[in-house]
Amino acid sequence: MKPRDTLGQKLAGYGISRRALLKFAAAAATSLALPPGVAPAIAESLSGARRQSLIWLSFQDCTGCLESLTRSDAPGIERLIFDFISLDYQETLMAAAGAAADETLVRAARDNHGKYLLAIDGSVPTAEGGVHSMVGGRTNMDMLAELAEGAAAVLAIGTCAAYGGIPKAAPNPTSAVGIADLVKEKPIVNIPGCPPIPEVLTGVLVNFLTFGRLPDLDDLGRPLAYFGTTIHDQCYRRPYYDQGKFAHSFDDEGARQGWCLFELGCKGPTTRNACASLKWNGGTSFPIQSGHGCLGCSEPDFWDKGSFYTSLSGGEGPPWDAVGGAAAVGLGIGGAAAFAARRSRAAVDRQLAKEWQRDHGATATSKTEEDGP
């Protein structure tokens, strides 16, 4: 492809028709909560745009985010996004290695200086000068500082990049932090989730290519179109919560009836994400639909907010015999975890109060502090 070709010309060369592009635009408009009437405008903007350079760095991560975004059992229409971008550097996917890979990175950053999007999965270790995660002899901290400087914007993909995630969990031996803790001079979009939902990245890229700017964000830097409401508010089991119908164990009558999982520790009420609407695995299901509560993985410090099986209202969650098999195997570890979970109860209360205040304004502060959530 000649570098100056538009996406429309390139897509036509690949046999992707105007109608296929219109379908993609209709799906993108739905995903971004835009009026469906803007789909033709999205398609026209995309077909006239140049390919967007994307440099993707993987720091202190498990590669689960990349797996989520690139693996699919069927080529969904959202995969067309890979025709709209030029993925100029991604260590796991690229064929080049060693010095050739380093040269690719330098060239991509130089040729697209000020224009490329910098995507990062994984947190950044800062302890001892950042030596706990290095690529080609350079610390993640150094790479981030250098490449963020030349980026148009930074996409923090996954909870680790957004907020530190699992590496930041107590006791955080590498002093891991999220991207926004280190990058202050560039716009940043957080796309949290462990892993994140692929369609959210697609939506952010479509928004950037179509409107030339990043989408509107919430106070935690997440796209409002996807993180504007809680899982709880979108959950198909919500009517059971309102009716007071709860499962009390994973194999009781309530569980069989598909009642609300709140008392089994579901973090849906304090978690903002689009799992309940976009779902996973080609729209097949999401954790609550599969019978397990939400873990709250798209929220900061989700790993340190107490047991996944302790209810947000302070109950002890499911009977421990339901999960006791695993706990019994490693009594020492399990005991420590259980102790930590109970000790973290105060942290849960603080988080609930914070969420409540965010939703109801500062005037509610005194009530929340006095009465609890």
Place this chain on the structure above:
Amino acid sequence: MDERDPFLNALMGEVRMLLSRLLDDGGPGQIDLMRLPMPPERRQDLQDMLGRGEVEITLDAAGTSLIRETAYAGVWWIEHRDRGGRMVANLIEVAQMPAIVPPTDEEMRASLAALHARDMKEAGR
């Protein structure tokens, strides 16, 4: 079919408003059903309310799409699916013909050029 569902009655009111506008100024309108609280039962109720017309189009572009006229002329039920069969958009479009169906002038000019080229090739044989 639940005629008493106030949500569906409101939705049908919006369809009526869009059709009225189409007749007034020719402007098409769309309703995005995937962004509305539409569990399968309610979706089926809506389909039953709208009924089926005489035209049904299958579009094969990056997956199959169903474009079906409802019992109300000018009101179309559209389901876009990807290659895996997953629905990626579900719309009600109020228009003489959904915008995705008719070819553009540019596409028809390209077809004309291709037909000319074919004739030239045949003439050269």
